[in-house]
Amino acid sequence: MPTTYVEAIREGLREEMERDPNVFLLGEDIGIYGGAFKVTQGLLDQFGGRRIVDTPISESAIVGAAIGASFMGLRPVAEMQFADFISCGFDQIVNFAAKCRYRWNAPAPLVLRAPCGGGIHGGPYHSQQNEAWFTHTPGLKVVLPATARDAKGLIKSAIRDNDPVIFYEHKALYRRVKEDLPEGDYTVPIGKASVHREGRHMSIVTYSAMVHVAAEVAALMEREGLSIEVIDLRTLTPLDEETILASVRKTSKAIVLHEANLTGGFGGEIAARITEKAFEYLDGPVLRLAAPDTPVPFSPPLEEAYLPNAQKLLEKVRWLAAY
Amino acid sequence: MTVAKLELSTDPALKLDADSSSGAKLSPRAELARRALYYMSLMREAEDRIERKLYRQGKILGGVYVGRGQEAIPVGAGLAARPEDVLFPSHRDLALYFMRGISLREVFAQYMGRAAGLTRGRDGNMHMGDLRKRIVAIISAMAASVPVAAGAAMALKYQGKDDVVFVFFGDGATSRGDWHEGINLAAVQKAPLVLLCNNNQYAYSTPLDKQMACANVADRAPGYGIPAEIADGNDPLAVYDACERAAAHARSGNGPYLIECKTFRMTGHSAHDPADYVPKELFELWEQRCPIRRVERRLLDEGWDSPAAIEAVHARVRREIDEAIEWAENSPYPDPSELLDGVFERKES
Numbered sequence A: 001m002p003t004t005y006v007e008a009i010r011e012g013l014r015e016e017m018e019r020d021p022n023v024f025l026l027g028e029d030i031g032i033y034g035g036a037f038k039v040t041q042g043l044l045d046q047f048g049g050r051r052i053v054d055t056p057i058s059e060s061a062i063v064g065a066a067i068g069a070s071f072m073g074l075r076p077v078a079e080m081q082f083a084d085f086i087s088c089g090f091d092q093i094v095n096f097a098a099k100c101r102y103r104w105n106a107p108a109p110l111v112l113r114a115p116c117g118g119g120i121h122g123g124p125y126h127s128q129q130n131e132a133w134f135t136h137t138p139g140l141k142v143v144l145p146a147t148a149r150d151a152k153g154l155i156k157s158a159i160r161d162n163d164p165v166i167f168y169e170h171k172a173l174y175r176r177v178k179e180d181l182p183e184g185d186y187t188v189p190i191g192k193a194s195v196h197r198e199g200r201h202m203s204i205v206t207y208s209a210m211v212h213v214a215a216e217v218a219a220l221m222e223r224e225g226l227s228i229e230v231i232d233l234r235t236l237t238p239l240d241e242e243t244i245l246a247s248v249r250k251t252s253k254a255i256v257l258h259e260a261n262l263t264g265g266f267g268g269e270i271a272a273r274i275t276e277k278a279f280e281y282l283d284g285p286v287l288r289l290a291a292p293d294t295p296v297p298f299s300p301p302l303e304e305a306y307l308p309n310a311q312k313l314l315e316k317v318r319w320l321a322a323y
Numbered sequence B: 001m002t003v004a005k006l007e008l009s010t011d012p013a014l015k016l017d018a019d020s021s022s023g024a025k026l027s028p029r030a031e032l033a034r035r036a037l038y039y040m041s042l043m044r045e046a047e048d049r050i051e052r053k054l055y056r057q058g059k060i061l062g063g064v065y066v067g068r069g070q071e072a073i074p075v076g077a078g079l080a081a082r083p084e085d086v087l088f089p090s091h092r093d094l095a096l097y098f099m100r101g102i103s104l105r106e107v108f109a110q111y112m113g114r115a116a117g118l119t120r121g122r123d124g125n126m127h128m129g130d131l132r133k134r135i136v137a138i139i140s141a142m143a144a145s146v147p148v149a150a151g152a153a154m155a156l157k158y159q160g161k162d163d164v165v166f167v168f169f170g171d172g173a174t175s176r177g178d179w180h181e182g183i184n185l186a187a188v189q190k191a192p193l194v195l196l197c198n199n200n201q202y203a204y205s206t207p208l209d210k211q212m213a214c215a216n217v218a219d220r221a222p223g224y225g226i227p228a229e230i231a232d233g234n235d236p237l238a239v240y241d242a243c244e245r246a247a248a249h250a251r252s253g254n255g256p257y258l259i260e261c262k263t264f265r266m267t268g269h270s271a272h273d274p275a276d277y278v279p280k281e282l283f284e285l286w287e288q289r290c291p292i293r294r295v296e297r298r299l300l301d302e303g304w305d306s307p308a309a310i311e312a313v314h315a316r317v318r319r320e321i322d323e324a325i326e327w328a329e330n331s332p333y334p335d336p337s338e339l340l341d342g343v344f345e346r347k348e349s
């Protein structure tokens, strides 16, 4: 039976908690309520209040406590109720967790789960894709799965990783994507992109929910004879540059696509690397499609105008194909 | 993961007994007073060299913060802490490092940015820690250590241990949200956390009455449902006693306990700060209460030590520090080829 993205994360958490008694969860409303998005539903019954800790509304304390517990040998998985509120714990993340190993050789193996993204009419405070805040901070691993299979495999890898991992779960994918998962224990490596769909004429480099937009466009263009390769980065830091460059060397054309707004977004980094390292293979400029530089608006027509979608991507694809 | 293995140190101050003039067995109180003298003297002398000599000579760079006049707080607490207890020092608690067996050599190398420093030159001066010795590096953002300490305390409880966490901070830090979030979380979790405030009456140039509208930091505790007490922060034995009460409370599962140590910062905020904004009379008043002089008087009045024995402690401290500074000055800087190492765990590929 196919497993949804949200179930996949839950199963990943459950299996890791069964495997390792040092793994515990903390966050707001994750116990009796099962989390704002029900990711942790049922885990309190199975593991009890010692390992599923409902906290006060204190993001900085949640992140800080996760760091402190990790120093003592535990494996905390902290939930930010919405990725938007991660800003309340920002200092602990960027100024402490990220720097501990480098500064004084004290690893902080923790996972911060952050439900992110738009398309659910959440408005400016419940829709953001703020991964670029953290990709700019050395010492953090930033992971954004797009599929149920990767969500489970990556949450397990994140828990086993010995460095702090920010795990962005796209809210619009929780119940929208599902697939049959491999039996039993499996992991997906952090720092490895996947070729979501193979193609020959153009590369779309993307991650998180936008992988599905890219796949939709790739399927459409296939009928027009344009073969598009979709690269799902899965992890932004550390970045799997090799997979990106290999794809671009093959196709000679690239579009970078993300849901976060354009300026200072991670797409700029990818475009720069392609240009620096595969310039002679390129048959056109590296294009970016991203959200415009506004907060995420609430009203449906505004939000639709804000989010990248298949229509907007098709325009870029056709333009670049004709270049 | 490689959980840092706990390395319990042998207390260098214990060696004092061998050095001391009288061979007779001392009362526990006398022992404490002697160890307090040694560590306070060590901290004062080390910091005087750092702040008043090496910094001015340009041999130490960056921000230099010392705990001049406040030595009784880390020392009293350090004497009460068990080796397995976890310490989160503030920027004015140098003695805690020595009490955890971190050597003078390592500390001076750290201050001089050398490879042998605790952070191998990655961070500077008092920004150092060592998980093997259960002493956590300072977090530069004031009060950020409180939630982290709360989490460490939650972990100790999770593991069923009766160890506690000591977290140190100044009066100014108690204005930050992290302080409140961390204490509140620890309180609802009944985490074994001892909160030690050094109320030295200034945060940089800002006096207490511009920092908070209540009279005492301890007044904040009832808002979190935790006990608090005010201690004489210039008496290491008073701090010790308060820490014993606090630790006993925390160890028996009752949650956090706040100690406000009243003291005074007998220098500028940092080495570049002449502290012109502090009225002279305050320095004069608090000079009378110098914790080192006080413990010396106690040792003499009780007949626990002779003037010669006390002078011998200071002489030993000076000797040890001379040696460590010379060693550190001659130790190598880190190699720039190591710049990129240690951002993430190194994986065998």
Ligand SMILES: Cc1ncc(C[n+]2csc(CCOP(=O)(O)OP(=O)(O)O)c2C)c(N)n1
Pocket (backbone or CB within 6 Å): B090, B092, B140, B141, B142, B169, B170, B171, B172, B173, B174, B198, B200, B202, B203, B204, B265
């Ligand atoms: C969040 C934050 N803001 C500002 C600073 C700069 N700063 C360093 S120490 C200090 C004063 C701290 O006062 P207090 O907490 O009373 O400690 P004290 O230095 O008196 O021991 C300030 C403002 C900082 N380190 N962190």
